[in-house]
Amino acid sequence: MSFWRSNRFWAWIALSFGILYFALPLIGTFEFSLRMKRGEYSFEAYRVILGDPRFQATFLYSVMMALLTIVVGVLLVVPTAYWVRLKLPRWRPVVEFITLLPLIIPAIVIVFGYIRMYNTSSVLPLTGSAFGTDILMVCGYTVLALPYMYRAVDTGLRTLDVTTLTEAAESLGANKVTILAKIILPNVLVAILSGAFLTFAIVIGEFVFAALLNRPAFGPFMQLIGANRAYEPAALAVIAFSITWLCMGLMQLVTRLQKHTQVKQFR
Amino acid sequence: MSVISEPVETAAATVIAKPRRSLAWLGILPFLIFALLFLILPTLNIVIGAFQNPAGEFTLANIQKLFHPSILASYWISIKVSVASALLGCLIGFAIAAAIVLGGLPAWIRSPIMTFSGVASNFAGVPLAFAFLATLGRLGLVTVLLREGFGINIYAHGFNILSFWGLTLTYLFFQIPLMILIITPALDGLKREWREAAAILGANGFQYWTMVALPILWPALLGTFALLFANAFGAVATAYALTGSSLSIVPIVLFAQIRGDVLQDPHLGYALAFGMIVVTIIANTIYLWMRARSERWVKS
Numbered sequence: 001m002s003f004w005r006s007n008r009f010w011a012w013i014a015l016s017f018g019i020l021y022f023a024l025p026l027i028g029t030f031e032f033s034l035r036m037k038r039g040e041y042s043f044e045a046y047r048v049i050l051g052d053p054r055f056q057a058t059f060l061y062s063v064m065m066a067l068l069t070i071v072v073g074v075l076l077v078v079p080t081a082y083w084v085r086l087k088l089p090r091w092r093p094v095v096e097f098i099t100l101l102p103l104i105i106p107a108i109v110i111v112f113g114y115i116r117m118y119n120t121s122s123v124l125p126l127t128g129s130a131f132g133t134d135i136l137m138v139c140g141y142t143v144l145a146l147p148y149m150y151r152a153v154d155t156g157l158r159t160l161d162v163t164t165l166t167e168a169a170e171s172l173g174a175n176k177v178t179i180l181a182k183i184i185l186p187n188v189l190v191a192i193l194s195g196a197f198l199t200f201a202i203v204i205g206e207f208v209f210a211a212l213l214n215r216p217a218f219g220p221f222m223q224l225i226g227a228n229r230a231y232e233p234a235a236l237a238v239i240a241f242s243i244t245w246l247c248m249g250l251m252q253l254v255t256r257l258q259k260h261t262q263v264k265q266f267r
Numbered sequence: 268m269s270v271i272s273e274p275v276e277t278a279a280a281t282v283i284a285k286p287r288r289s290l291a292w293l294g295i296l297p298f299l300i301f302a303l304l305f306l307i308l309p310t311l312n313i314v315i316g317a318f319q320n321p322a323g324e325f326t327l328a329n330i331q332k333l334f335h336p337s338i339l340a341s342y343w344i345s346i347k348v349s350v351a352s353a354l355l356g357c358l359i360g361f362a363i364a365a366a367i368v369l370g371g372l373p374a375w376i377r378s379p380i381m382t383f384s385g386v387a388s389n390f391a392g393v394p395l396a397f398a399f400l401a402t403l404g405r406l407g408l409v410t411v412l413l414r415e416g417f418g419i420n421i422y423a424h425g426f427n428i429l430s431f432w433g434l435t436l437t438y439l440f441f442q443i444p445l446m447i448l449i450i451t452p453a454l455d456g457l458k459r460e461w462r463e464a465a466a467i468l469g470a471n472g473f474q475y476w477t478m479v480a481l482p483i484l485w486p487a488l489l490g491t492f493a494l495l496f497a498n499a500f501g502a503v504a505t506a507y508a509l510t511g512s513s514l515s516i517v518p519i520v521l522f523a524q525i526r527g528d529v530l531q532d533p534h535l536g537y538a539l540a541f542g543m544i545v546v547t548i549i550a551n552t553i554y555l556w557m558r559a560r561s562e563r564w565v566k567s
Contacts, residue, residue: 007369007472008370010366010370012370012372014363014365014366015363015366015370015372017359017363021439021440021443022387022440022443024402024408025398025399025401025403026398027408028401028402028403028407028408029397029401032402032406032407032408033401076297076298076301077298080294080295080297083294084295087291087294088294088295091295095295098298098302098307101306102306103497103551104547104551105306105310106500106501106503106518106540106543106547108503108518108521108522108525108543109310109313109540109544110305110310112309112525113308113309113310113313114305114309116309116316139301139305142301143306201389202389205392205393207392207393208504211526212522212525212526219504222394222397223393226393226396226400233397234397234400234401236394236397237394237397237401241386241390241394244386248382248385248389249382251385252382252385
């Protein structure tokens with residue numbers, strides 16, 4: 001049938017167009033990042049940017065923020081998702097709706113709200129000190145990561161029989177903290193990890209929160225370099241893309257590992 | 268540290284909840300308090316601020332200021348960029364997803380494309396702007412290649428990366444993959460039998476698409492369009508790193524307003540933010556409504 005053949009022809013056209021559109025900016029960026037020395041390709045831009053003390057400081061700061069966000073996110077989401085599944089199924093739509101709100105309300109609006117609510121003349125003047133602002137940043141990033149974290153953990157919990165596991169543990173004398181730490185957490189670890197990698201990828205280059213709360217994070221540093229330099233931004237883009245790629249790769253790997261263990265369990 | 272100790276409170280709450288009856292909701296209290304403090308109250312604060320004057324009295328004056336021509340122009344260009352990037356993102360993403368699922372391409376192609384889509388849909392923000400500057404900027408690879416290889420100077424033909432089309436082209440880098448990620452499961456849900464039944468009844472490919480497949484996919488398509496729209500509408504970092512404040516889309520005007528670069532009236536900022544919430548809520552309501560409709564049909 002000519003219909004099927006023409007189908008395949010159009011499929012290749014669509015795919016080639018896609019590959020061209022997505023490959024060109026990546027190739028273009030990489031090529032541009034090598035052009036710093038005149039007349040030859042070199043890794044000079046990478047050497048300059050990696051050697052910049054501000055790069056090291058802001059990158060480290062954002063890594064710390066990302067790790068703290070993951071910890072707070074896990075401590076907040078895992079008990080909540082567990083408890084909703086175990087005891088409060090009727091609250092589920094409410095909790096799910098709240099976790100989806102960060103996708104609806106633009107981040108810039110949320111941070112604007114923080115600045116207004118936690119300013120120095122408020123009841124809780126978090127923006128008054130660097131430490132307080134850092135707490136606010138971690139909370140804000142936890143909010144941004146909430147949709148992904150909650151969905152990942154909730155999907156992980158779906159494969160478990162939460163009620164039976166809890167009752168079995170309780171009959172052996174475990175309290176709720178023990179159950180969460182020793183039974184639920186290990187069982188949804190893969191889901192948590194995949195949520196964690198995504199959170200890391202989001203937080204590491206985040207710009208709006210850090211810029212408006214005035215903290216020395218990696219996102220505003222990249223923007224500053226972009227406004228003032230020619231070749232270093234391209235090098236930064238390559239580095240940032242590699243980090244995103246690494247996080248997603250690890251996420252895939254972890255999910256695949258989970259499938260393996262599940263198969264083993266059923267045997 | 269107070270934040271980190273919250274789950275311990277959860278545990279404490281669950282112990283109290285043991286006597287049963289109505290105290291079980293205490294278990295999600297830490298979550299609710301967190302959401303209230305860092306998501307809901309800050310947003311409400313902005314919404315209320317939009318209807319207050321500096322003395323704290325109720326007023327509609329801030330909302331009225333949104334209808335100033337320069338502000339309206341910002342909303343208009345924001346909506347144009349969001350619609351264009353969502354529309355093109357939907358069309359191209361759909362074409363690629365259809366190529367993978369229905370196009371008879373080798374099966375191994377699917378997995379790398381889905382993985383790449385996962386990466387690219389998260390590659391928004393400052394680095395994305397750099398990538399496009401390095402590619403389509405005045406000295407970018409493609410610009411130079413076109414000029415020296417083919418004698419086409421795109422900048423002489425009115426193209427500029429710091430423009431409406433430049434921004435749209437850049438947003439497509441995360442819009443197309445997002446569309447692929449969302450629409451591929453929906454395309455998988457199209458049953459083979461439907462196509463075969465249509466073929467037996469004498470339908471050609473075009474008729475199958477317009478009379479069977481598209482009506483089924485329509486809610487999913489429209490819903491994803493709304494999601495992509497909201498996705499582009501709220502984006503700040505990419506546009507700011509790409510154009511500075513030369514292209515005054517709403518998020519950038521708001522960003523400048525908060526930073527105090529153009530601070531004439533803080534309450535106008537609240538109104539701007541309020542306007543953004545209204546637009547994204549409309550877009551997402553359409554998305555949720557359409558998703559509920561499409562789930563009736565597309566079940567695996």
